[in-house]
Amino acid sequence: MLNIMSNANIIDGRKTRDALLPELTEKIKTLLKPPTLAIIQVGNRDDSNSFIKAKKSFAAKIGVLERHIQLLESVSTAELVKVVQECNAEQNIQGIIVQLPLPIGIDRDSVIDAIDPRKDADGLTAKNVKAWLEGRGDATMPATARGIKELLAFNGIDLFGKKVTIIGRSMLVGKPIAMMCLNENATVTVCHSKSENLANETKSADIIISAAGKSRLIGKDHVKAGQIVIDVGISRDVEGKLTGDVDFDVVKDVVAAISPVPGGVGPMTVLGLFQNLVDLYKPTTVFSW
């Protein structure tokens, strides 16, 4: 079932990303101009800084330009919407992302829905949400869902007809992953903090995708032989160590294959964002340069 990108039973996100890079960079070279991603950040959160750093360094690697617009924590919703609109109007920008979370007091929906859906690299505007909920081929899907789709496909894991149990129901991760799997013809179960018998739901699945953000939520009792486990969670345990939702060391010996944290979904999410950006680069905009 798994191909060469899996070392033993590890589904390696970095190796998969690297294997998909040549195709993406080749595609970028065929464009008239390198695409530009606008990254709008409010404030100076450590986690946001580190995500943005990863995006910038990946952009540089594949020949994509980025414009990082960092605004003071005190910015108003109206001012932020204005910045988004300026990026909409700027012909040299093909994709826009607003780094989340935004400070409390900012109306997130107004800011996100100000993004021109044709430049919505994160797939979070209402128009794109409806499109990916419908499973339209031209929908821009949130980067994590896209990254997981590519990770599974590249590693020879087919979703068609499979039973997938997803843990988590957020708008950024759980719900788009659920819709992606459903649109790929999987039978999809969504669990969350109010679910009873989580272990029943995970054990009866062919594929488990955990996006709860709870360190080591999924242990030996939640899994069985033959399963595929994709870990989307990322948190720090009491000792400050970076962990996923899955108790990797014990689960890896039970299941058929598992993606680690770090080095699993994370690198694929960054790839997914830039795949979105390249897809948004429409030839029709070429003529206005």
Place this chain on the structure above:
Amino acid sequence: MLNIMSNANIIDGRKTRDALLPELTEKIKTLLKPPTLAIIQVGNRDDSNSFIKAKKSFAAKIGVLERHIQLLESVSTAELVKVVQECNAEQNIQGIIVQLPLPIGIDRDSVIDAIDPRKDADGLTAKNVKAWLEGRGDATMPATARGIKELLAFNGIDLFGKKVTIIGRSMLVGKPIAMMCLNENATVTVCHSKSENLANETKSADIIISAAGKSRLIGKDHVKAGQIVIDVGISRDVEGKLTGDVDFDVVKDVVAAISPVPGGVGPMTVLGLFQNLVDLYKPTTVFSW
């Protein structure tokens, strides 16, 4: 678990609707003017005619006005959008629905998304889709999902923590029902035509909601004692008899409670539409009359 509106183990949609009517009609009486629903129909399909007839008769019963706009099958997308925009602009219209399906050749998305989200009584515009996907309290939910929510709540069936298996993944029915159940804190499994082991998925549920539109898809082997079965399907069997997705006569003797077809979800869907309409009636529009 079930209250007086269930006769034996039948979850009666007509009785539930009738029991909820006084509250709705009282609410309508407190409005400065009766609300008006615009029903836009293209062509003259028998099924559409019969659905519209049911809506009109219900409107008359509860003191709601309707404006039925019937256009020729040959209408263009642009002309249809213009009609929608006229309804948006008309202050005496509080809700708009476009009767589906539309003829092939009409761009459905353009027509639906032309509806002012504040008048979107069917909850199908992109803005509303995103809102109900997020589980926002102010979202207008498609009428069938709302009707089922009310049917379950009134009959004392709580979704919290329950395992719900939904059959069907359409944008009008399956997906909104799934999101409604998820937002009510159920553990939700979505099955469809590509699902393997449908019976496994239905048998492991506390509540089965079938929206496949396949006559008698769910039989005795799909259910077990103690379950709640909600039948959303409506089709005709080979003898022309109106049936649901569930083989009612055999399933009703196994499960704890079941909603029939007709007389189950159908009447609740009509109620849900008019509950949506009344919710859309905003006091702020009062002053422009």
